[in-house]
Structures are given as C-alpha cells and as structure tokens.
Amino acid sequence: MIEENLQRINKDLPPQTRLIAVSKTKPVEMLQEAYDAGQRLFGENKALEMRDKHEALPKDIEWHFIGHLQTNKVKYIAPFVRMIHSIDSLPLLQAVEKEAAKHGRCIDCLLQFHIATEETKFGLDLQEARRLLESAEYKAMQHVRICGVMGMATNTDDMGLVRREFATLHDIFGTLKRDFFSGSEAFSEISMGMSHDYRIAAEEGSTLVRVGSSIFGARDYGTPVNDV
Numbered sequence: 001m002i003e004e005n006l007q008r009i010n011k012d013l014p015p016q017t018r019l020i021a022v023s024k025t026k027p028v029e030m031l032q033e034a035y036d037a038g039q040r041l042f043g044e045n046k047a048l049e050m051r052d053k054h055e056a057l058p059k060d061i062e063w064h065f066i067g068h069l070q071t072n073k074v075k076y077i078a079p080f081v082r083m084i085h086s087i088d089s090l091p092l093l094q095a096v097e098k099e100a101a102k103h104g105r106c107i108d109c110l111l112q113f114h115i116a117t118e119e120t121k122f123g124l125d126l127q128e129a130r131r132l133l134e135s136a137e138y139k140a141m142q143h144v145r146i147c148g149v150m151g152m153a154t155n156t157d158d159m160g161l162v163r164r165e166f167a168t169l170h171d172i173f174g175t176l177k178r179d180f181f182s183g184s185e186a187f188s189e190i191s192m193g194m195s196h197d198y199r200i201a202a203e204e205g206s207t208l209v210r211v212g213s214s215i216f217g218a219r220d221y222g223t224p225v226n227d228v
Contacts, residue, residue, distance in 0.1 A: 002030065003037035005215045009198070013209065017202045020064050022194075022212030024049065028056045030216055035061065043085075043210050047073035054080050066150075066191075066210055068122050071095035083108040085150040085191050085210075088122045090132050093144060100143035108147045110191055113172055115151040115165040123151060126172055133180050146181070148189030148207070149173045153197060162197050166204035173205075 010019055020043040023031050031042060035058060044050035045067020054063060054077075062082040069086050077084075078099035087093050087109045100107045111132075114123030124132070132138055133146075151169040153162040173190050181187035193201025193209035201209055 001217075002033045002215060006034060006037050006039055009211055009214060012199055013202055017206055018208055020066070020191075020208055020210045021215050022066065022210050023053070023216065024067070024212065026212075026216050028053055031057055034215065041082075041208075043212075047076040050081070051076045064208075064210075074099045078105070078107065079103050081107060083110065083147065083189075085110045085208075086112045086122065087146075088112045088124055090135060090137060093132070093141070094137060097141045097144050106143050106145050108145050108186070110148050110150040110189060111146060111176075113149055113151045113169055115169050115172075116154040117156075117161070118154055126175065129172075129176065130179075133176070145186055147186050148191065149176065150191035152194070153192070153201075159197065159200060163200050163204060166192050166197075166201050166206070170205045 013019060018041060020041045021034050021039050022043040024045045031053060040060065041062045041064060043064040043066040044053065045065070047065070047069065050063060050065060063080060065077055065081050065084045065086065067086060069084060069092060071092055074095045078096070084096060084107060093109065096107055096109060111129055112123045113129070114125060149169055149172055151165070153165040156162065169192055170190060177187055189207050190205055191208040191210065192206045195211050195214040198209040198211055
C-alpha cells in the first residue's frame with residue numbers, strides 16, 4: 001500500500017512540488033518500503049529518532065527535520081540533515097550555525113512562520129523575521145543558508161481558511177525574497193501542506209509538502225521513541 005499511496009500522491013502534485021514522506025514514529029521497515037518504491041525525501045520531528053533512522057537506512061536519503069527543534073538537540077542531526085524546516089528564533093539558528101561549523105557543512109534552513117489561528121503552533125511573525133535577518137549575528141553566519149519559509153495551517157475542516165493561511169505564507173515568502181533574498185537562487189522553498197490539505201498547498205505555491213498518514217497510515221503514538 002505504501003508504494004500505491006506514494007504513486008497516488010505524486011500524481012496529484014505539480015512538477016514544482018516535491019513530496020516529503022513524514023515518517024515520524026514509523027519503523028525503519030516502513031521507511032525502507034517507501035525507499036524501495038523510489039521515495040528519497042523523509043521528514044522527522046525528533047532529533048534522536050532521525051539520527052537512529054539515518055544510521056539504519058540508505059545514505060542517499062534526504063533527511064528533513066520538520067518539528068520543533070531544541071537547541072541542545074541540533075548536534076544529533078547536524079552531520080547529515082539536508083534541511084531544517086523549523087527555524088523560529090535567532091538562538092536556534094545560532095545553534096545550527098555552531099554545529100554545522102563543527103562538521104564543515106552549510107545546512108539549509110527554512111524560517112517557520114505562525115500562520116494558523118491556533119496559539120499552540122510555533123513560528124515567527126514577519127517583524128520578528130525581519131529583525132533576525134537584519135541582525136549582525138545572522139549576517140556573520142557562514143554555515144547556514146536560508147532557503148525559504150515553512151508554515152502549518154489551522155487544523156480545521158474550513159478549507160477556505162486553510163487556503164487563506166497558505167496564501168499568507170506565500171505572500172511572506174514574496175516579501176522576504178524582495179527585501180532580503182532578491183539575488184539568491186537558493187531562496188526558493190515554501191514548505192506547507194500535509195495529508196489533509198496538500199492539494200490546496202500545492203495550488204497556493206508550495207514547493208515541499210509534508211505528508212505522513214496518507215502514505216504510512218495513522219501515527220502510532222504508542223511506539224517508544226528514543227528522544228526526550
């Protein structure tokens with residue numbers, strides 16, 4: 001079923017939108033099945049779980065960290081992570097810079113914005129992002145690269161609201177591109193859309209959709225995870 005699900009979802013996506021298979025809580029056997037079906041982008045939200053899966057699975061997998069990241073956990077993923085979607089503060093970006101430097105890497109990052117009506121979700125607003133990008137600390141960084149924006153829409157059946165929130169994130173991307181990244185080809189990613197709204201996200205300009213349950217089935221919250 002995993003292969004069939006991947007084929008179905010990819011057929012729904014326009015050429016400019018790539019699929020991240022959100023594999024959090026899923027066993028490596030299921031990830032291997034998706035890999036064997038051709039999937040190479042995987043998303044995790046626990047640093048130690050991602051580290052353990054990276055060690056167990058093929059090394060050409062492109063790992064995307066999509067959850068809230070604590071500064072003291074960056075070290076576990078810095079050697080290999082392809083992109084961190086959830087940069088929501090200058091201290092977190094500084095931690096990524098520090099750990100990336102230790103490994104002689106430049107880590108691609110997305111700025112996470114709070115676009116939902118729910119207060120429980122993390123993320124910057126536009127003014128906070130401006131202050132971060134204008135800071136001397138950010139301008140001195142050499143081992144991180146801001147490649148775009150990420151956001152999570154409200155968990156609702158109101159798809160009109162979801163579409164407006166995605167449009168807001170697209171507008172934020174355009175503003176930052178104009179004001180800070182006009183000369184950067186790398187600043188090109190909009191990460192938005194999950195299992196229940198990825199089609200709308202793609203219509204609103206998403207370049208990366210994060211889909212889990214529609215590929216692997218419902219999350220198993222009872223699975224022990226090597227993380228705190």
